[in-house]
Amino acid sequence: MTKWVWKGIRTGVKTTAYPRTQETAPGVSPGRPAGTRFPGEENSRAVARLCPTGALRSIKDEVLVDQEHCIHCFRCKRQDSVSNAWEEGFEWSEFTKEGCRLDRSFSRSLHIRTLDAGACGACMSEIRQITSPYYNIHRLGFFITPTPRTADILLVAGPLTEHMVDPLRKTHEAMPLPKKVIAVGTCALSGGLFETGFACRGGIGRTIPVDIRVPGCPPPPLAIVHALLLAAGKQIEAAGKERQ
């Protein structure tokens, strides 16, 4: 077994320094469309029409983006004539109107249970990455737990299929107070392409209360880490330190 120990040591530290410093390695995030001003009203309307989920809205010569509906299809970007602006970065998470952070006692030990409410696999894969060496959430005092009974945070991905409504409710009920819910990805926020119908509930917000939204299709691992930092109340101090 010593060969594995040496292998681990030789590999060195791969982990990002985020949130101490901003992560700028290429490829950590696909970016997302940003609100854009166009020369002329007809241009902004033409761009908004390209959106298959209605996430883009044109008001006069401006296009506004509803990130909860954006599925990162790139149709507004990959245009021959006029194309929408694309923003870099990954700090996309935000509190919902009712949402708030946990108190300070959780800042060094926060336990997370993930739940798949019909996700396509990409969101689940990105959630899996947050424990991998490149992101390693353990260094921040975040831990994945297999049971909701010891979980403080529920990470939910997927548009909420009918068959997952009961398991989701029961999982949420089984968690001790105080508990927070993070909705990961466009599907969990609005249902994305799967909409509301006989098989899907169009997001989890109508079934359990959501505290933090993480838009993206899928949101990159650092966007999920950002949401966890928000929940633990660590982001405020971190953001203040180096980004003046």
Add this chain to the structure above:
Amino acid sequence: MGLPLNNILQFNEIEDVAAVRWQERIGVKVDREKLTVNLTSEPELLPELCGWLFSELGYSLATLVAEERDPDWIIRYIFYGPLGAGQVHVTVRFRLLSTTVPSISRHIHAADWQEREIEDLFGLLFAGHPRLGDFVLHEEWPEGVNPMRASFDAGKPYPFKEAVPEWQPKRILEASGSFMMPVGPVYSDHAESAHFLLETVGEDVIRTIPRFFYKYRGVEKIAEGQLAERVVLLAERFSGTSAFAHSLAFCQAVEEIAGIDVLPRARALRVLLAELERLRHHVAAIAGICSSTALAVAAAQAHILEEELLRLTCRLTGHRYLFGLNIPGGLSCDLSDTRCTTISETLWELLGRLKDLHQMLRFTSSFLDRLEEVGTVSKEKAVSYGLVGPVARASGVSRDLREVQPYAGYGERLKFQVPREEEGDGYARLRVLFSEAEQSVNLIRQGSSSLPSGPVRKRIEMKAGVALGWVEAPMGAAFHWVHLDAKGTVERYRIMTPSFVNWHGFHLAAEDFAFQDFPIIMATFGLSNAECDR
């Protein structure tokens, strides 16, 4: 299936043999250019006809496509053969009023789950099938309401029955001390939602009863009535970890209907990107196997490679999971030659590290003990369940669609091998994953060094028609059957995925092994529930 048949001869013979055996009772039409035989038959002849194709001619079942075309039902049984044997489509047509068809699953066990699915979603009965009933739709869903029927309104939430709290699954095992262990749907750290009922006497798993479709999103239903250019987004988002493969299959079907040939550069780039996806998927599957055996350093090494591949993909295409690239008619954006070459150089270095990892794993006895002779699937069973992809290839069945039914840029100069192992155990599946990852890097290197020039996107005029698109997805053969009307609206969309097929055979591997092997066997299958449930 293993017999080296004289394939070209066999393909031409189908017409004559079928005519002699069944005379006027079946219609035969051969399309030599597309290497497809279209058979039309009466429902009564189905079991015999399909059994003949499967057992005597060695064809594999691709998918069953049921379609409600007022005033008739049309069911297509699609088969594909080894190299040069093309495809056989068997079509039956009968009145909507009669809802019974003879089951073919007695002859072809691979059709078992597909018939159950059609029964649940369309309400068609398969006479002679041993187990119909709750499958895709669980107990809460009332019998007799079938969401895939044209009369069903999919846009509204459906009022379910209350779930029965004292519901108990049917138990098979009656021995004293035996019990049933439920696993899921919310279990393990990051597992996808699925439920397994494991019947056990304490240590050995005697029976594995999967209960799936927790993630049923009704993709085939919600695609109906939407334009093809929107449905392609659904095709890539129902299974995010094999998004490129599935959107490619859908696009190929639409392009086939429209009768256009994709431009050479788009064909070459599609191969490159599909292989990049396969490589990433396989590395992730290897990481999963290492974590399931609690070999932390090896799992970390594989996760490092996976994240690097995700970043590489994002730098090359703008998206970490290759979303938004395939569109009917080609690709939505071009990738520069220099970028592709740089990427292939980086992959070469990455492959070196992947090989190092393989080498180290090969000499880690505690790891091998957990994989060798665990979760064994015999070749006979793999054939009879129609298993596909790396799982089948680890059991000695190597039918790879890239080789036997070339599509996109495969079959044009590109050279690759289809790895095959004979043991059928967890270790054989791991070795297949490593060899396939290596082949993918080789394909990307070949592809990026000889990219044709020109545009990647062609205007596409929509036409009415039906077509089958197929790809070898990372997990195995995937088939997308598309029916469009003249405006390009989808009338029927059928998706058959490798995860659906392989989950059917999963119990073969899990039964008669110890309880603690269960997660390891599951990891070596490396299947996706999102892809299975749709």
